[in-house]
Amino acid sequence: MMAGGQLRSALVWATLLFAGNALSNPGTLRAAEPASPPSRLDPLLDRTATVVEQSLQQLSDVACKEAVLQTKFGKNGKVEYEVHSLFDYLVLFQSSSGEPIMVESRLAKEGPTKPKNISLLLTNGFSTLLLIFHPYYAGGFQFTDLGEETAAGRDTVKVHFQHVKGLRSTTALMVSGREYPLDLQGTALIDKASGTILKISAALETSMDDVGLRSLQSEVEYAPVNFPGVPDAYWLPTTATIDVESLHQHWRNLHQFTDYHRFETSVKEKIGTTP
Numbered sequence: 001m002m003a004g005g006q007l008r009s010a011l012v013w014a015t016l017l018f019a020g021n022a023l024s025n026p027g028t029l030r031a032a033e034p035a036s037p038p039s040r041l042d043p044l045l046d047r048t049a050t051v052v053e054q055s056l057q058q059l060s061d062v063a064c065k066e067a068v069l070q071t072k073f074g075k076n077g078k079v080e081y082e083v084h085s086l087f088d089y090l091v092l093f094q095s096s097s098g099e100p101i102m103v104e105s106r107l108a109k110e111g112p113t114k115p116k117n118i119s120l121l122l123t124n125g126f127s128t129l130l131l132i133f134h135p136y137y138a139g140g141f142q143f144t145d146l147g148e149e150t151a152a153g154r155d156t157v158k159v160h161f162q163h164v165k166g167l168r169s170t171t172a173l174m175v176s177g178r179e180y181p182l183d184l185q186g187t188a189l190i191d192k193a194s195g196t197i198l199k200i201s202a203a204l205e206t207s208m209d210d211v212g213l214r215s216l217q218s219e220v221e222y223a224p225v226n227f228p229g230v231p232d233a234y235w236l237p238t239t240a241t242i243d244v245e246s247l248h249q250h251w252r253n254l255h256q257f258t259d260y261h262r263f264e265t266s267v268k269e270k271i272g273t274t275p
Contacts, residue, residue: 041145044157047195048133051235055130055197055222056093056100058234062225063090065259066106070120073250081118086110089257091128098136102128121244121251127237129220130197131170132161133188140167146187151198152223156189162205175211182208182216196235197222214245225260236260 066089074080088107093100104124131137146158162185163169172179186202201219208214220240224233240255 044195045143048190049135051195052130052133055235059091060093062260062262064257067256069254071252072120083112100134100136121253123242123253126218126240126242129200137168137170140164151189155192157192159188159190173213180211212246214247217243227262
C-alpha cells in the first residue's frame with residue numbers, strides 16, 4: 001500500500017475482483033498456447049497447485065518476526081529516507097467456496113516513534129505471491145515452460161506466467177477507495193519433483209500512468225523451515241522485495257521473515273512452564 005504525501009493509493013491483495021468474468025472452471029491450470037508437452041508442464045502445475053494449498057495451511061499454522069525496511073528514493077536515485085520496523089507477524093487463511101481469504105496480523109515491536117511527514121510505501125500480502133498458482137486464481141493466468149535450471153542445489157523448472165485481462169487477479173491497486181486489478185507477469189522457479197516454489201518474481205505487464213502507477217516489481221523467496229516433531233519441512237517465505245514507481249516518486253520495501261514457530265509448540269511450552 002502507498003499512503004501519505006500527495007499520493008494516497010494502496011497496493012493490496014484482493015480476494016476476488018472479477019467473479020462475474022471468471023473462468024467457468026477456475027480450478028484448472030492451463031498452459032499458454034502453444035502449450036508445452038502435457039507430460040512436462042501440466043503435471044508440474046497440478047503438483048504446484050496442491051503444494052500451494054498445503055503451503056497456505058502451513059503458513060496459517062505459524063507465526064514469525066517480520067523486519068521491514070522502507071526506502072524512499074530522491075530524484076537522483078539516492079536514498080532520501082529509510083525506516084526500519086519490526087513486527088510479530090502471522091497470516092490466517094480461510095476458504096469460501098474455494099476462494100482463499102487472507103487475513104494478515106502485525107503487532108509492532110520496533111519502529112520510528114516520531115515518523116516524518118514523508119510518503120512511504122506500505123506493502124501487504126506479498127509473502128503470498130504464490131497465490132498465482134492456487135487453483136482459484138490460476139485459471140486467470142497463462143503458463144509457459146522456460147526450461148530447467150539449478151537453484152539452491154535443486155533441479156527446477158522456470159515457469160513464466162502472464163495474467164489474462166478480465167479474469168481473476170490476485171492483486172489490485174486501490175485509489176480513493178476504488179480497486180484497479182493489476183495485470184502481472186513474471187517467472188517462478190519450481191522444484192521439478194515436488195512442485196514447490198523456491199522463488200517467484202512478478203511485475204506489471206504495462207504501466208498504469210492513468211492512475212499514477214508507472215512500474216511495480218516484486219520478488220519473494222521461499223525456503224524450508226524445520227520444526228520439532230514435524231517430519232517434513234514447511235516451505236515458508238524468507239524475503240519479499242517490492243519496488244514501486246509512481247509518476248514522481250520511487251519506493252522500495254524489503255520484508256524479512258525469521259524466527260518461525262508453530263502455534264501448537266508455543267501452547268505446549270506455555271502449559272509446561274512452571275509459574
